Amino acid sequence: MKNKDIKILLVDDEPDILEIVGYNLSNEGYHVITGANGVEAVKLGKKHKPHLVILDVMMPEMDGIEACELLRKNPDLSDTIITFFTARGEDYSQVAGFDAGADDYITKPIKPKVLISKVKALLRRLKEKEESSEIIKVGNIIINREEYKIVKGKEEIVLPRKEFELLSLLASKPGKVFKREDILDRVWGNEVVVGGRTIDVHIRKLREKIGDESFKTIKGVGYKFVI
Amino acid sequence: MKNKDIKILLVDDEPDILEIVGYNLSNEGYHVITGANGVEAVKLGKKHKPHLVILDVMMPEMDGIEACELLRKNPDLSDTIITFFTARGEDYSQVAGFDAGADDYITKPIKPKVLISKVKALLRRLKEKEESSEIIKVGNIIINREEYKIVKGKEEIVLPRKEFELLSLLASKPGKVFKREDILDRVWGNEVVVGGRTIDVHIRKLREKIGDESFKTIKGVGYKFVI
DNA sequence: TAAATATTTAACCCATTCTTAATATTGATT
DNA sequence: AATCAATATTAAGAATGGGTTAAATATTTA
Structure with a gap:
């Protein structure tokens, strides 16, 4: 699977973040879809069936936790990796996030390089699942x-x-x-x-x-x- | 990542060591860069950003410990693995070495086979660091x-x-x-x-x-x- | 530096796994 | 069909390898 075929749904209420992070991911060749709040996250998730969802926790309308729970209920997205995007120190979000069915979390701020390598690692996880071993x-x-x-x-x-x-x-x-x-x-x-x-x-x-x-x-x- | 893409910086003041060890590493397909003292180590480290540095401790101009400290200050090399090359028995160097930010040490003399397996182990560590999501x-x-x-x-x-x-x-x-x-x-x-x-x-x-x-x-x- | 904690060693036990050996059976060949 | 070598079967004993514990070291922490 080429990067072009990998869809990443990025959801954050700050346009700057969408811009910067989205740019870096696009630059790596990923197909990036963006949304500004939980409601959009759920809608876009259903529509595009992304391979990876990066969800901000604190958002208006519907927060990331709730969005994550809703996304997880969709059987089409059972293989999708969901990761939270959280400010360092917001510890509670991690715990709540895992309960909500998240696979990982990424702390803000994050350097583009680190972000990319993190994303790669997460996607590698997906790949491993697909590849059958001996x-x-x-x-x-x-x-x-x-x-x-x-x-x-x-x-x-x-x-x-x-x-x-x-x-x-x-x-x-x-x-x-x-x-x-x-x-x-x-x-x-x-x-x-x-x-x-x-x-x-x-x-x-x-x-x-x-x-x-x-x-x-x-x-x-x-x-x-x-x- | 292929061996060809892996850069190893080997620093020792004895030309024979550079020759023999370098030969063995090249033979495994690694891209080997050599230097003869601490000053060169730092210069070459900055320039090539090697994945692994093997540093002799006792060298003229600048010793391995000091070179290691300087290399560690370079943020580009934060993922680089630095290991000391020390004669068996020079115990103090090990201690000082770890203070300086080294990851491991290799004792001289060492058989080529053992050296290679050691290097592989060290590089595996690097790979794991990259891959492992936290x-x-x-x-x-x-x-x-x-x-x-x-x-x-x-x-x-x-x-x-x-x-x-x-x-x-x-x-x-x-x-x-x-x-x-x-x-x-x-x-x-x-x-x-x-x-x-x-x-x-x-x-x-x-x-x-x-x-x-x-x-x-x-x-x-x-x-x-x-x- | 002492105390607490973590890690390793060593000794022993036990269960499983592997091998052997003795005997029975099979099947190809004449 | 008789023969003979190869394989099947069985049970017993040997060997392997893991489990458990407590004590000895190392290491960390206060």
């Missing part, structure tokens, strides 16, 4: 290597390390036969020497936990995972 | 890194530093398993060696204070924070 999906099984978690259908299966690694290896290429020596190399590491039956025992455990039908033995060669 | 929200817990404050529900929880860092690391990616070695790297720093049970003890404290259910152990791997 996840293997096969049939109805999802293997999440980052979380060390297996989900089969609806149930979560907990596997000890060696079993997890073995399954992950076999499932990384369903259908492919992995030779016994390759399995030893990749799951046990080629410096460790274990007896010949160790793999079998682990396969057995997996068959018990994941399902017999998923693991095929190729006699004299190795094993494969089938869907 | 507030992490997970479940009903708000971690405010800027104020070193934890709020769980309505109550504020005070955590000592290591516990705080550990929690904030784990909570930075709920669900993700952090390997023990990664935790050591990122909370303790990879140069510090602590006993095997240290992490456990801190986890235990967190479990007491935050809630047992939030910290899951993945045996043989590490820990994860779950909501």
Whole structure:
């Protein structure tokens, strides 16, 4: 996603702030939308579905806290990051702000450079959510290597390390036969020497936990995972 | 940011050191700038705005400590990491160095491999600084890194530093398993060696204070924070 | 400087995980 | 079908690795 496609809704009742901050954000290539109070914030939020909302707390008509609560109620904006724009020292606003569903806050005054890097950090958060990490999906099984978690259908299966690694290896290429020596190399590491039956025992455990039908033995060669 | 874009200012009065260390750093792809004394360090620092400065302590003209103090006064270099390069045993220099605003120190002699990994660790710190937004929200817990404050529900929880860092690391990616070695790297720093049970003890404290259910152990791997 | 607090170490325990070994079964080959 | 080598099964024991605690150090604070 390019900066041009990223929409930032900036809401503040001081025109100067809108001007300066808006200018800096535009300069970075973001698509900036501005509003002057809470009512506008809610209206513009609904209309534009911005990726990031920067909300001043103290505003006429409707303050930032209330606006934030209303914005959060809109399911279209559930992935939107909302951050408050608050004068240093207005501590109460932070607490109230988080209750209202804000993700962060930015203190005024702030240097343009710092603001930009803060905005980038917030948007990076959004990006991370989108990017899926090391996840293997096969049939109805999802293997999440980052979380060390297996989900089969609806149930979560907990596997000890060696079993997890073995399954992950076999499932990384369903259908492919992995030779016994390759399995030893990749799951046990080629410096460790274990007896010949160790793999079998682990396969057995997996068959018990994941399902017999998923693991095929190729006699004299190795094993494969089938869907 | 690619290595090519990372500028390292290396300052030492011994040409051999500049040669060897500089070679190793260049080899990793870093953009290396070298200087022979404190005066040059300050001049080159101002000019190039390096991301990392490696400063020998004992140098003619102006020593590393003084150079460090001067570099620190430059607001452009506020994000720059400064580390001293000191012969093993020159203990006083470490103390004085930190007073002068240094972030770390590297002892001579050092093997190229160790040096590189140290530099990487330092640069990782820089990256984290840039990236980490100061507030992490997970479940009903708000971690405010800027104020070193934890709020769980309505109550504020005070955590000592290591516990705080550990929690904030784990909570930075709920669900993700952090390997023990990664935790050591990122909370303790990879140069510090602590006993095997240290992490456990801190986890235990967190479990007491935050809630047992939030910290899951993945045996043989590490820990994860779950909501 | 003393007192308080934080951090690390060390010792021990316990549970889980891994491996082995002994025996049973399978399947390819003749 | 007999044979034989490879794999399956099982249970037991070994090894690993985490949990817990208290005491020893370090560090910070008053």
